[in-house]
Amino acid sequence: MSQTHKYIYLDHNSTTPMDSRVLEAMLPFLEVNFANPSSTHLFGQSVNEKVIQAREQIAYIINAEPNELIFTSGATEAINIAIKGVAESYSIKGNHIISVSTEHKAVLDTCKDLERKGYECTFLPVKSNGLIDIAELEKSIRPDTILVSVMFVNNETGVFQPIKEIAALVHEKGVLFMTDATQAVGKMEIDVVDLDIDLLCFSGHKMYAPKGIGALYIKQRGNKVKLTPQIHGGGHEQGLRSGTLNVPGIIALAKACEVASLEMGQNQQHIAQLRDFLEAELLKLPNTALNGSSKNRIFNTTNICFKGQDANVLIGRMKNIAVSNGSACSSAVVESSHVLKAMGINEEDAFASLRFSLGKYNTIEDIETVINRIKELTELNF
Known part of the structure; x- marks a missing residue:
């Protein structure tokens, strides 16, 4: 697949x-x-x-x-x-x-x-x-x-x-x-x-x-x-x-x-390489910061704050790219992430954060596309 x-x-x-x-x-x-x-x-x-x-x-x-x-x-x-x-x-x-x-x-x-x-x-x-x-x-x-x-x-x-x-x-x-x-x-x-x-x-x-x-x-x-x-x-x-x-x-x-037992090692290596590349490139952008430990962390996840941005706006404008802002939504209320706030991150930065969680079917082409799209959107919004 x-x-x-x-x-x-x-x-x-x-x-x-x-x-x-x-x-x-x-x-x-x-x-x-x-x-x-x-x-x-x-x-x-x-x-x-x-x-x-x-x-x-x-x-x-x-x-x-x-x-x-x-x-x-x-x-x-x-x-x-x-x-x-x-x-x-x-x-x-x-x-x-x-x-x-x-x-x-x-x-x-x-x-x-x-x-x-x-x-x-x-x-x-x-x-x-x-x-x-x-x-x-x-x-x-x-x-x-x-x-x-x-x-x-x-x-x-x-x-x-x-x-x-x-x-x-x-x-x-x-x-x-x-x-x-x-x-x-x-x-x-x-x-x-x-x-x-x-x-x-x-x-x-x-x-x-x-x-x-x-x-x-x-x-x-x-x-x-x-x-x-x-x-x-x-x-x-x-x-x-x-x-x-x-x-x-x-x-x-x-x-x-x-399948997981047989392929765990190769999945870890493949996904970690993609995650690390994505993270390194996005953190080169101005006003960005990693949320959470960079060491005690699973290989497929990165959570990045794009200071001054609205994560929901970014998600809506990415159209063909699925990422998450970690917020809990209902018909009447949108709340910022309780996880990020518990880590001491303020409301504004919590609303400006995106979670990227990668899987075994992702490719380097996927990651390059995402990086370029986020660069375009963040430059447009500043």
Whole structure:
């Protein structure tokens, strides 16, 4: 697969195109092998065997055991099941949850919902580079803290936190550790055993699989993590996520994990070269600045402030180029990025910032076109 000349897509942290090999693997389970895997007849059981194989393949990419995964509709659902499930299961110990001010809204809004129900949540600040202060985290942990949730890779800046160090500290205090790894799985090596992660969430559509499928890793080796089910109605997925399995999505996610495992190294090299070239050229423009750490960052993302510009205007005038400004929009309100503001970036500069998130199908020609177009637009606007 390659990008068409009509459209240049640099918004892969939002969603990715489906890999043609993933689509090919998925199609028979829409057309022919459509049986419900929970059915007891041979047709259903043959499909169930494929689900079992898929679960093994998906578990492999994060070094989990197959029985430590439950399938969800995506990371948002997985996050809700994990945080709310912990909150209810461990309420005897306490009602305090710690997260970070730059987390995805799926985590922030879930925590805020729990606050309305009597739980206490601490949202850690970040430094100007987007990293948390480990000492601040340690001070925030209390006897009644039951969960710490820290995003693996930030979706807007690409900044990644020292997950292994954080997990070790959290466990030393006798607290569960969760990470939203939506922007990390499939892009970088992740070993839940080595990192000592209790709960991990991810989505298929960030790694060239379709929308509507994701997974939640729940540690079952050693100190098992217990969750109170949030969705009832049939006892599927070990009773933690009832509902007929999305078999085509599961098969697709497994194929995406297989492809990612095989091609991770070459994808990292290819995409990093393009990202570094794009970033270097754009930062040569006057009144530009990089948002977030340049070192502790995933290879496919750059977030750049074009001071004095309006990011929404730039996006609208790029026409055939897809990038993001990281803002949350509704019919009535456009808000600047909560991630950038948490890093100390003022409202004006947050509105002037663009996120570029590259993928494996991007080419050097794509990047050169984007650079030239942004040069034209920024010169026009000054």
